[in-house]
Amino acid sequence: MDKFRTGWAQDVPLSYKRKAKEQGKVEQIEYETIDYTNNRKIVKKAVIYLPFEYDEKKKYNVFYLMHGWTGHAGDFFEYSNILNILDNMICNNDIDPLIVVAATFDAENKGQGWSRSVEELEPFHLDFENALMPYVESHYSTYAKSTSKKDLGASRDHRAFGGFSLGAIVTWYMFKHDLDYIKYFLPMSGDAWYVSMFGGLYYPKETVDEIECIVNDFGDDYFIAAYLGTNDARYNQVNNQIVEMLKRKIFGNNFVYYQLKNAFHDLNATDADMYNGLQLFFI
Numbered sequence: 001m002d003k004f005r006t007g008w009a010q011d012v013p014l015s016y017k018r019k020a021k022e023q024g025k026v027e028q029i030e031y032e033t034i035d036y037t038n039n040r041k042i043v044k045k046a047v048i049y050l051p052f053e054y055d056e057k058k059k060y061n062v063f064y065l066m067h068g069w070t071g072h073a074g075d076f077f078e079y080s081n082i083l084n085i086l087d088n089m090i091c092n093n094d095i096d097p098l099i100v101v102a103a104t105f106d107a108e109n110k111g112q113g114w115s116r117s118v119e120e121l122e123p124f125h126l127d128f129e130n131a132l133m134p135y136v137e138s139h140y141s142t143y144a145k146s147t148s149k150k151d152l153g154a155s156r157d158h159r160a161f162g163g164f165s166l167g168a169i170v171t172w173y174m175f176k177h178d179l180d181y182i183k184y185f186l187p188m189s190g191d192a193w194y195v196s197m198f199g200g201l202y203y204p205k206e207t208v209d210e211i212e213c214i215v216n217d218f219g220d221d222y223f224i225a226a227y228l229g230t231n232d233a234r235y236n237q238v239n240n241q242i243v244e245m246l247k248r249k250i251f252g253n254n255f256v257y258y259q260l261k262n263a264f265h266d267l268n269a270t271d272a273d274m275y276n277g278l279q280l281f282f283i
Contacts, residue, residue, distance in 0.1 A: 006246065009227060009258040009276045012085060016275070020087035022052040026077050029139070033131035035107040036123035045109050046132060047074035048140070049083065051090050051097035056141045061098040061158045061282045064128070064182075068165030070111035073104040080267035085275055095278050101136055103128075105170055118197065121170050125177040133181065153180050160281050162186025164270045165234070169193055175224070176214055184281040185224045188273040189232050189265055191241045200241030208244040215250055224255045225280050227273035229263025256280070 027048050035042050051060070067075050076082050082100075089095045105124040106112055112120075134147040143158035145151040159182045163171040168190020175185050176194065191200025192207050199207040215222075228238050242257045258276060263269040 005253070005255070006257045007259075009260045009272050012081070012271050012275045013088075016085050016088040017081040017271075018088075019084055020052075020091045022091050023087050024049055024051045024054070024083070024090070026050075026074075026083065028074065029135070031131055031135040033127050036126045037107070037119050042107050044104065044107065044127070044132075045073045046104070046136070047077055047102040048136070049077070049086060049100035049102070050140075051099070052087065054097075054099075054141075058097075059141055059143045059158075061096060061160070062101060062136065062140075062142050063098055063160045063162065063278065063281075064101045064103060064132075066103060066105065066124075066161070066163030066167030066170045068163070068167050069114070069117055071104070071167070072106070072109050072111070073102050076102050076267070076270070081271045082274060085271055089275065089278065096282060098278075098282070099136075099140055099142065101132070103132055105166075117166060121166060121193075122173045122177075124170050125174055128174070129178065129181070149180075156181050156183050158183075158282065160184035160186065160278075162188060162274070162277065163190065164188040164267075164273075165190055165265065168238075172211075175211075175222075179214070179218045179222060183222055185222070186227070186273065186277040186281075187224070188227050188270050188277075189229065189234050189238060191234075191238045198237055200239075201237040204240040204244040207241055208248060211245065212248060212250055215254075220252070220254050222254055223280070224251075225277045226255070226257045227260065227269075227277060228257075229260040229265065229269045231262055232265045232269070234265055 105120045137144040143155040168187040171187040172192035194210040195203045
């Protein structure tokens, strides 16, 4: 798939929503971490997708995936078609075999009220840096030689992070805090809240100023693929920020924006988001 800065996302082929001949597997992990909103020790869950014939002797790219509001760690694999889509994409050589880690920002791994969920979004980067990423990349075969900060940073070209709705807000926070560890970002139907909640809607210029500062400090070794449905309830909130980003030359070919015709704010849209976005990563 060619990279264009803007355009229309492709529909997922219907055959990709059916079970593939070669199927990966999904398993659940538990890892010790901290609830950084109140500094208490907790155990959290994540759901891991391993491709067909996963082999510990091989190295795999890793895509960390975050749910939206009221979601939980495994909801993509329970309620969307992503499992079959991943299997079919790998089987048809659209993407290389990869590991997908469906995580949660929620300490309880269950739906919470709005205020509590919002409280947990930005601190997730600490969970990721100190617990989730080291656990995953010490228990599964990735490009990280070890879980030292040096080796995790050295393998950033093989790591992506994406999320839907509030998970997209988390994705933008990960871009702010964890560019040292992650090269590829897939925000699906969500804006950056660096300046304020709903910053893309109310403060698009100021929000993009902050994103530009991050890029100025880090450099251009990153790639963002943003996706949004034309019927998405958050359309203006996200589109305002993205249009402002497209005005700035600094982002260049490191940033693309694709819209999904007639798509809503739901997991049908994320199927297409990931089908399109993952084909732009790790290349």
